[in-house]
Amino acid sequence: MAGFTSNEASYFLVRQPSLGFSASTNSFINKTQYINTIRALLPTLNDFGVDAVTFEYTDWRGLENPAVYRDAAENMVGDYSFKCPVIEASLARARVGGKVYMYQFNHVLSTLPPSTWTGVLHSSETTMVFGLTMVPNRNFTLEEERLAMEMMRLWTNFAKTGNPNDPGSETWPVFNQTDQSYIVLDTQPVRVAQWPRARPCAFWREYLWQLQEQTDGLLWKPAAAAGGVQVSLPSLLYIHVGLAILQLVNNH
Template identity: 30%
Template sequence: MINVIRTIVVVALAMLTFDAVAAPVIQTQSGQLSGAWDGHVFSFKGIPYAEPPVGPLRWRPPAPPVSWQGVRDATKFGASCEQARRDPTVVIPWTAEYTSTPSFSEDCLFLNIWTPALHPASKLPVVVWIHGGGFDHGSAEVPVFRGNHLAQQGIVVVSINYRLGLFGFLADSLLDAEQGSSGEYGMMDQVAALEWVKANIASFGGDPAQVTIEGQSAGAMAVHHLLAAPSAEGLFARAIAQSNSWADSTLVPRERAEAVGEKLVNLTGATTLEALRAVPADQLLALQADPRLGDHVSFFPVDDGKFIPDGSKERSDVPVLLGSNHDEASAFSPTWQISTTQAYQTLLDQRFAPLSARFAALYPAQDDAAVPSAVRQLLADSASAGVIAWSKARDSRAAPAYGYRYTHAEPGPLAARFATFHSSEVPYVFGTLEYGHRPFTAKDHAISRQLQSYWVNFIRTGNPNGPGLMTWPQLDSGNFMQLGDKQMVTPLLSKAQRDAFSDWLAAGGKIGLF
């Protein structure tokens, strides 16, 4: 009988332990959250970090989240921010694991957390992921952004949504009259998410003084903006910018943004903010792509005079890790398809004037067969030249910065076409190779472990180096770390190439990823 009772007690305790692990409950400033046990870590999803920006709150700075009673379920992702739906027939390198088909809504200001510990005394380093997508699409729900693998290495991983497209970056005189400025709502969302993290992350085992912001593509541009924004000061200690596009981080001039905004407002027929805020989201999305707005119109962060005041520079007291993939342009730029010497010469004349002859000598193509490789190398070096230019502009006493180039082509049906494409490093950094159906090999997993080791070290200390890893020198040494198929420390660009890019920039050239 005693053995039976003992067995019942053991089973009961085991059930209690399982329930405690399976449904952890955490207290935040807004209320309690019930999460889940996600393999080897705890996860909490769909956490509101601001009040839904809908109705009268559309195109307003984010407001603090409304408190709730009882325990809120945090086991499912919240809606992704409104955006145009992708055409599934377009041939792109990003298969399903790079995209998401969740519910979309203006009520989308949610964040997600993966953590190995749930006690404030843990004081684990924290990384906040800012997704890319050209500031007009994307989601924290994308499978390759899942944080469970990184969290297993002793860090707290946070991913966030933020308003996109015209919902996040509309500038207009009506909004200016109401608020004094407009066009930075999506960036304000990111600051609000970081403020939420600072106030609440200790309950999830994180250290609010050890937060790293990490972004890719538009997320990398956002990292640069946050480095310069006074409202973000003190909210993070380190920064990572993947597919870094520092040269494209310039804010859209206010006059230009407002001219587009005025056209869009006129197309809605609204004459008041109340009427404009009542226009259905799908109607606004349709107008966002209306040719009457002009050619190649995008809604990007605006120079509103407030979020980043005139003359503001990036803070130099924050260690930064940044770099690019070898073939960033393969998914976007028609330049990637150039195959004749005539077309190559046109590219040089149009993009690299007045130094086109100098670049032709540095990146020669004697015949049509040599053009594709010359173009590929020129575009890769151009992206790295942007990192070099950023580094040279920093104060000599700035915190350490580390540059990289990633060279491993992700396997898949279009690997030969897109090579080391834009964002192909992301699943390796997150360790999420299990998503999707690509023919990964032991080499892919080894590269993933290597990248994660460097990234986790940086998130912990501001320095990617650690035991068992090749030493990664700081950028001020003039060297990059090449990661991927062949790891090595390299200057990447010769002195002649560096000088050519520097002189071209001084003559008005503009370096971009694509």
């Protein structure tokens, strides 16, 4: 069994006030702070890569939305650090014939402050799986209690048999390479979706690191020397040091 919440990164971003995030504000960061978040997560990424990530996760339809860069950062960190690794690992297991049951937990707990931007926090599904909705005076809703009962049943079935479904039921399909089916869990009836985070995970897997590899050298090449011969930075350094030593020798 493998899965993720809808907003995996927010729990960690609110602990980064230096980047502009906070649980007590709307965290409406600007583009510079968004880029700083990318650089903080991926310090070895070159300028071409940073530009690519910035572009990929910006909602170009909503640039007037004050939350556009905050949401871009949350999606970016969540995909890179949690969602895509879970999906890629599940695909690897499916390729060798292993059974995987994948879920997305999509419910914002009612016990959170109504003004919070953090959404469906990392590991918030454990509240349901361990039945915390049934603890007296926790003020969960009836819908949340029902969701908890459903999830406890699915998780218990899986622990007992390796299959979360009831006998004769296929509510939760096996995740496979063909359609990558998974279920969405919230207070609505359980529903099946397909191809989780297909585009962004392909961006990380198929594009970004290849771009980094192909452009790294471009950022380190100085202008051509006289006669059109390229001179590397280490060579320039050695020439500079050599000239300095020669000057010292001549002065003495």
